[in-house]
Amino acid sequence: MPDPERPEPAGYDPVGPRPKEAVSPTGQGGPMDLALDEAESVEGIEKTAGPGAGGPRERPRSLWSDAWHQLRRNPVFVISAALILFLVVISIWPQLIASGDPLQCDLAKSQQGSAPGHPFGYDTQGCDVYTRTVYGARASITVGVCATLGAALLGSALGGLAGFFGGWGDSLLSRVADIFFGIPVVLGGLVFLSVVTSTTVWPVVGFIVLLGWPQIARIARGSVITAKQNDYVQAARALGAGNARMLLRHVAPNAVAPVIVVATIALGTYIALEATLSFLGVGLRPPTVSWGIDISNAASQIRNAPHMLLWPAGALSITVLAFIMLGDAVRDALDPKLR
Amino acid sequence: MAEPLLEVKDLVKHYPLTQGILFRKQVGAVKAVDGVSFGLHAGETLGIVGESGCGKSTVARMLVNLERPTAGSIAYKGEDISRLSGRALKAVRRNIQMVFQDPYTSLNPRMTVGDIIGEPYEIHPEVAPKGDRRRRVQELLDVVGLNPEYINRYPHQFSGGQRQRIGIARGLALQPEIIVADEPVSALDVSVQAQVVNLLEKLQDEFDLSYVFIAHDLSIVRHISDRVGVMYLGRVVEIGTDTEIYEHPTHPYTQALLSAVPVPDPQARAHRERIILSGDVPSPADPPSGCRFRTRCWKARDRCAAEVPLLAVPEVFPSGPAAHPSACHFAAEKRVVPHVPPEGPGGGAEQDTD
Numbered sequence: 116m117p118d119p120e121r122p123e124p125a126g127y128d129p130v131g132p133r134p135k136e137a138v139s140p141t142g143q144g145g146p147m148d149l150a151l152d153e154a155e156s157v158e159g160i161e162k163t164a165g166p167g168a169g170g171p172r173e174r175p176r177s178l179w180s181d182a183w184h185q186l187r188r189n190p191v192f193v194i195s196a197a198l199i200l201f202l203v204v205i206s207i208w209p210q211l212i213a214s215g216d217p218l219q220c221d222l223a224k225s226q227q228g229s230a231p232g233h234p235f236g237y238d239t240q241g242c243d244v245y246t247r248t249v250y251g252a253r254a255s256i257t258v259g260v261c262a263t264l265g266a267a268l269l270g271s272a273l274g275g276l277a278g279f280f281g282g283w284g285d286s287l288l289s290r291v292a293d294i295f296f297g298i299p300v301v302l303g304g305l306v307f308l309s310v311v312t313s314t315t316v317w318p319v320v321g322f323i324v325l326l327g328w329p330q331i332a333r334i335a336r337g338s339v340i341t342a343k344q345n346d347y348v349q350a351a352r353a354l355g356a357g358n359a360r361m362l363l364r365h366v367a368p369n370a371v372a373p374v375i376v377v378a379t380i381a382l383g384t385y386i387a388l389e390a391t392l393s394f395l396g397v398g399l400r401p402p403t404v405s406w407g408i409d410i411s412n413a414a415s416q417i418r419n420a421p422h423m424l425l426w427p428a429g430a431l432s433i434t435v436l437a438f439i440m441l442g443d444a445v446r447d448a449l450d451p452k453l454r
Numbered sequence: 455m456a457e458p459l460l461e462v463k464d465l466v467k468h469y470p471l472t473q474g475i476l477f478r479k480q481v482g483a484v485k486a487v488d489g490v491s492f493g494l495h496a497g498e499t500l501g502i503v504g505e506s507g508c509g510k511s512t513v514a515r516m517l518v519n520l521e522r523p524t525a526g527s528i529a530y531k532g533e534d535i536s537r538l539s540g541r542a543l544k545a546v547r548r549n550i551q552m553v554f555q556d557p558y559t560s561l562n563p564r565m566t567v568g569d570i571i572g573e574p575y576e577i578h579p580e581v582a583p584k585g586d587r588r589r590r591v592q593e594l595l596d597v598v599g600l601n602p603e604y605i606n607r608y609p610h611q612f613s614g615g616q617r618q619r620i621g622i623a624r625g626l627a628l629q630p631e632i633i634v635a636d637e638p639v640s641a642l643d644v645s646v647q648a649q650v651v652n653l654l655e656k657l658q659d660e661f662d663l664s665y666v667f668i669a670h671d672l673s674i675v676r677h678i679s680d681r682v683g684v685m686y687l688g689r690v691v692e693i694g695t696d697t698e699i700y701e702h703p704t705h706p707y708t709q710a711l712l713s714a715v716p717v718p719d720p721q722a723r724a725h726r727e728r729i730i731l732s733g734d735v736p737s738p739a740d741p742p743s744g745c746r747f748r749t750r751c752w753k754a755r756d757r758c759a760a761e762v763p764l765l766a767v768p769e770v771f772p773s774g775p776a777a778h779p780s781a782c783h784f785a786a787e788k789r790v791v792p793h794v795p796p797e798g799p800g801g802g803a804e805q806d807t808d
Contacts, residue, residue: 349520350552364565452563
């Protein structure tokens with residue numbers, strides 16, 4: 116079907132003249148000509164047109180290279196990727212944009228508003244909110260990204276394999292996932308994390324992965340079961356493809372979209388969960404600086420000093436939004452029908 | 455006749471019916487295919503017809519080793535391939551390929567056409583050296599009547615008929631001797647059906663292919679097939695050349711099936727006799743005893759319930775066009791197709807695009 120937004124005649128070629136005679140041997144029978152006519156109408160859909168959109172036309176393309184071309188031209192992806200890159204950079208080198216020390220506080224300035232050199236004001240302890248927001252990125256990003264990666268990799272690997280192979284392994288995994296689903300987050304956190312003495316983010320990451328993988332595993336299992344029933348998987352098997360090829364080339368690319376969506380949404384939840392656990396005193400502990408700790412400290416003071424809450428909460432929201440937008444853009448790019 | 459390329463003997467596929475969640479207990483079996491035998495010679499097209507649920511597709515899936523038969527054998531050049539695994543199976547798969555029914559689900563939407571048709575070469579790297587594959591894929595596109603420049607497109611950018619051509623190109627990539635086509639045109643428009651069927655015929659001449667062509671459209675099957683097998687409830691009830699089956703059917707089921715074919719001529723339609731079967735196809739989990747068709751057959755007697763009719767040339771027809779294997783105790787010739795001009799394949803297949 117021709118693209119309605121393209122008024123060009125059916126035979127118009129957006130890429131320029133092609134050596135048609137050189138490549139397509141004519142002189143075949145009628146079916147061939149008919150097929151060509153039929154195909155001419157899809158010409159308008161070709162959207163990779165334009166100079167420099169991927170080098171010479173002859174280069175073979177694949178799903179991933181096409182997805183990358185698509186992503187580079189998607190403003191949503193560019194903005195969210197730039198934001199995430201920025202967040203990653205400042206979580207590695209916070210001193211790049213904040214010269215102060217987040218732990219150097221002056222009680223005399225408690226809850227004061229913005230002042231020259233301290234644009235975000237001060238919190239209850241008299242610490243600079245701007246510095247703490249910048250430094251807090253490290254813990255929050257680490258927890259969010261590592262927990263999501265861990266849960267997504269573990270969950271999609273286990274769920275995907277269970278869905279693909281089925282049998283008793285599938286039953287076993289589904290029941291184990293059910294058990295983990297049954298653990299209440301807050302109670303589980305209080306029990307597991309109160310015995311940990313480490314002040315790093317890793318016990319929190321580990322706990323979130325432990326609770327988060329069953330959700331991803333269920334989604335992955337379901338979408339793998341849907342994808343593996345398609346005829347193209349049977350076609351690959353009839354060609355003699357092994358399980359690894361069927362899983363990686365045929366099932367995984369067609370099953371990954373829901374996992375990406377759920378994982379990016381979960382990332383925001385995980386950062387918020389870290390804040391919850393920190394609020395309860397079992398997550399990250401001072402002297403670690405995190406948005407979660409700052410948000411929970413500021414929550415009780417929202418009437419006296421809303422700026423204490425707004426800046427770290429705003430940073431958290433923007434971070435979560437950036438990851439969700441990124442996930443959305445990646446999912447769309449991996450679906451050729453949406454190009 | 456020479457040794458058949460593919461010889462199927464007493465092929466059986468039963469799907470177990472189980473009960474219980476934790477401890478599965480088999481309570482019965484769906485007898486999808488229950489004793490099917492036929493041979494396929496080089497360069498020949500064997501059509502298999504039958505209504506939905508009669509086991510046609512299960513036979514096709516067993517031929518390409520997507521399902522393991524419960525019993526029976528599939529001999530390719532004298533070697534039983536139904537129990538092979540690993541390397542030997544992979545080698546046999548090169549020679550028997552499949553074209554699927556639905557061109558919308560048989561192509562991976564996330565692979566380019568080049569990747570789809572080139573995948574056989576990745577799985578069987580010995581067929582084509584790496585640098586040669588792209589050229590071969592373009593050749594295949596050309597062979598099936600598609601522009602070789604479409605190599606970088608995705609399946610959704612093609613129409614149903616074009617997609618089926620891509621599926622056929624994928625099946626041809628390994629230069630197989632046998633192509634099992636499981637209702638390859640059922641999902642297509644009638645005009646496109648004719649193109650695809652003509653393409654399959656052209657390819658048969660070009661590459662000396664043998665087809666097992668499964669369909670429920672009798673006119674298409676007649677157009678393409680040299681021999682036709684009629685299936686009912688997991689069994690072959692009648693098998694013979696297309697003239698034998700269409701002009702001289704001896705099994706009541708075949709006759710009923712043929713009488714249901716639409717006749718494009720209103721004059722002829724008024725004169726023809728339609729055989730309307732009563733009832734539904736019995737459940738394959740609990741098929742009738744003896745002859746499986748007896749519950750819907752107007753000729754059924756006591757003998758039909760007691761004795762399974764064998765697929766053999768009926769004794770009443772020692773020679774002539776009616777003398778072909780028919781699994782009926784009371785086989786009798788009955789002409790149900792009014793009159794077909796000698797060169798005239800019926801239905802949509804008639805519209806040749808050449």
